[in-house]
Amino acid sequence: MSNVLKWNAKDTLKKPQLKGKDFLTLGEFTTDELLYMLEEAKELKSLQKQGKPHPYLSGKVLGMIFEKSSTRTRVSFEVGMLQLGGHAIFLSSRDIQLGRGESISDTAKVLSRYVDSMMIRTFSHESVVELAEHATVPVINGLTDLHHPTQVMADLLTILENKGKLAGLKMCYLGDGNNNMAHSLMEGAAKVGMDISIASPAGYLPDGKITEKAIADGKLTGSKIVITHNPQEAIKDADVVVTDVWTSMGKEAETEKRLQDLKDYQVNQELCQLAKEDYIFLHCLPAHRGEEVTAEIIDGPHSVVFDEAENRLHAQKAILKLLLE
Secondary structure (H helix, E strand, O other), X not given: OOHHHOOOOHHHOOOOOOOOOOEOOHHHOOHHHHHHHHHHHHHHHHHHHOOOOOOOOOOOEEEEEEOOOOXXXXXXXXXXXXXXXXXXXXXXXXXXXXXXXXXXXHHHHHHOOXXXXXXXXXXXXXXXXXHHHHOOOOEEEEEOOOOOHHHHHHHHHHHXXXXXXXXXXXXXXXXXXXXXXXXXXHHHHHHHOOEEEEEOOOOOOOOHHHHHHHHHHHHHHOOOEEEEOOHHHXXXXXXXXXXXXXXXXXXXXXXXXXXXXXXXXXXXHHHHOOOOOOOEEEEOOOOXXXXXXXXXXXXXXXXXXXXXXXXXXXXXXXXXXXXXX
């Protein structure tokens, strides 16, 4: 195991130079950078819990572009900026000219004159990349069809809090592997030396290029990545069990087919008996009880989904602080 993966206190990690950088995918960051962000998140969470002000971003403004609706993304980013001393502006596609056909490049150039950073939650990952290419301020990916990096930073923080480490653990993801959560979990696990097994049926496997890159990253950190059709194989001895909704926004027309195709990948008591006795269960929410997970699991003693949801706030504050301070 690489020495870089031994968990260290923040003061033993060199502060990375992230000011002005975009946050589009986890694969674009080094292991040390991600570990430092997690330590920063832990510190900011401690300050917030103690009621201590931490206005590191006083006077800074975050523009939040939403083409996909969200509870957790909007509230956590907006509250996060307020707690950091800054402001956040909500911009739905109905509120700005982007929804009426203005180009992404023009939108990026104009908003860069007004705000200190942009967060966008949208469908096409190419749209986020284009926005970042033309913006002169940091762009944060709040979700695309391919990646959900801010959520996975919250997931890693939650695992760290519960397990005390990341490297050497085994994560299992069951369900639709060709979605943003599976992709970002795979990237994040590879960067921090965590093994990950993804079990999905034919037609639902993760993107080939993202998988190839994650496997290459995993070779540097000792992370083993397994893609399988067998949910029993994937969940065996898992420290962390994760799933996501079977029908993401924009794919509602496929609901009935997906329910049938993915029924054997439901996270339930029978499968979870194969995980480690002290496993934790994660879900980015919203959840559909009785579909991708049973109520017995998500509302049971192994579930940490609401700690995970809270950690969106703290992880994103760390990202914002390091990109903007």
